[in-house]
Amino acid sequence: MKELSLNILDITENSVKAGAALTSILVDEEGNTLKLTIEDNGSGMSEEVLKGVTDPFYTTRTTRKVGMGLPLLKLAAEQTGGYMTVQSKTREADPEDHGTKVEALFYQDSIDFTPLGDVVSTICTLIQGHPDTDFYFRHKIRKPDKDVLVEMDTRQIREVLDGVPLNEYEVIKWIEEYLNEQYTGPHDTE
Amino acid sequence: MKSLAELQKIKARMQDKVVLREGSGDVRVVVGMATCGIAAGARPVLNEFVKDVNEENLSDKVTVSQTGCIGICQYEPVVEIFEAGKEKVTYVKMTADKAKEVVEKHLKGGQVVEQYTIGAYQS
Numbered sequence: 001m002k003e004l005s006l007n008i009l010d011i012t013e014n015s016v017k018a019g020a021a022l023t024s025i026l027v028d029e030e031g032n033t034l035k036l037t038i039e040d041n042g043s044g045m046s047e048e049v050l051k052g053v054t055d056p057f058y059t060t061r062t063t064r065k066v067g068m069g070l071p072l073l074k075l076a077a078e079q080t081g082g083y084m085t086v087q088s089k090t091r092e093a094d095p096e097d098h099g100t101k102v103e104a105l106f107y108q109d110s111i112d113f114t115p116l117g118d119v120v121s122t123i124c125t126l127i128q129g130h131p132d133t134d135f136y137f138r139h140k141i142r143k144p145d146k147d148v149l150v151e152m153d154t155r156q157i158r159e160v161l162d163g164v165p166l167n168e169y170e171v172i173k174w175i176e177e178y179l180n181e182q183y184t185g186p187h188d189t190e
Numbered sequence: 191m192k193s194l195a196e197l198q199k200i201k202a203r204m205q206d207k208v209v210l211r212e213g214s215g216d217v218r219v220v221v222g223m224a225t226c227g228i229a230a231g232a233r234p235v236l237n238e239f240v241k242d243v244n245e246e247n248l249s250d251k252v253t254v255s256q257t258g259c260i261g262i263c264q265y266e267p268v269v270e271i272f273e274a275g276k277e278k279v280t281y282v283k284m285t286a287d288k289a290k291e292v293v294e295k296h297l298k299g300g301q302v303v304e305q306y307t308i309g310a311y312q313s
Contacts, residue, residue: 001228001229006228006229006233009223009228009233010224010225010228010229013223013224013258017258067224067225067259068225069225072225072229121233121234121237122233124237125223125233125236125237125256128236128237128240128254128256129223129236129255129256156194157197160194160197160198160201161197161200161201161204162201162205163205164200164201164204164205168200168204169240169241169244169249170200170203170204171197171200171204172240174192174196174197174200177192178192181192
């Protein structure tokens with residue numbers, strides 16, 4: 001993947017497919033690290049599936065239902081000196097608190113760090129394709145020269161829209177600008 | 191700054207429109223968005239279709255949606271166009287520029303852009 005934001009899009013698609021009502025995408029940049037957390041309340045994975053998801057070559061069985069998404073993210077993290085972990089609980093194991101949490105740490109000063117890229121486009125693409133699913137996105141940058149907090153919650157947007165689908169073009173465009181403005185700041189104050 | 195009040199206005203405008211639009215969507219544009227598609231560049235292709243279909247006022251008859259792996263990963267990004275009463279058209283190795291052209295010629299003009307279809311690549 002050319003951008004981490006594409007890995008985010010790919011991994012979050014798994015959450016949606018797992019029936020998650022809500023998926024949180026958190027990006028925290030501090031010092032020279034970037035931590036990515038994707039957490040959903042979907043159906044979760046059994047221990048056996050979980051073992052296989054991070055390594056597509058773990059076994060030769062042909063019945064596998066998992067793909068290359070997580071191995072690619074793991075590689076992207078590890079090649080910077082970081083790591084990726086996956087925790088999951090199935091609905092059967094815990095009907096109250098189930099889902100999957102993927103956490104990946106990247107070192108941004110590594111020559112092999114993949115830039116985050118257009119994360120706003122990723123969020124808009126997710127909402128366009130899955131207007132009935134909720135997404136919470138938060139991007140925090142805490143650096144000496146940069147202090148940014150970008151946040152979006154489709155539950156709040158959904159409440160305002162009152163039945164109008166979230167993937168209406170004007171709504172998607174509003175969300176895109178809403179996020180972009182949080183990155184660049186309002187234009188009229190500078 | 192974008193405000194929720196502005197979103198309220200969009201809602202008011204859309205609520206009328208949504209009613210008008212019921213029963214439409216004769217043409218479906220489906221973009222493959224699995225790992226293979228995303229890695230090959232499907233995100234800008236999808237976004238170009240969404241943008242052009244809406245800005246060319248085709249959204250009453252054309253819906254743009256996403257799907258998983260179509261099974262021909264080597265041809266990604268893959269876009270399928272379904273139209274009632276017509277054979278499915280499969281566009282392969284798409285880019286945002288090609289998407290723009292497909293909207294213009296195929297969706298607006300009714301002419302399949304043969305050189306981007308899977309048939310052109312296989313023959």
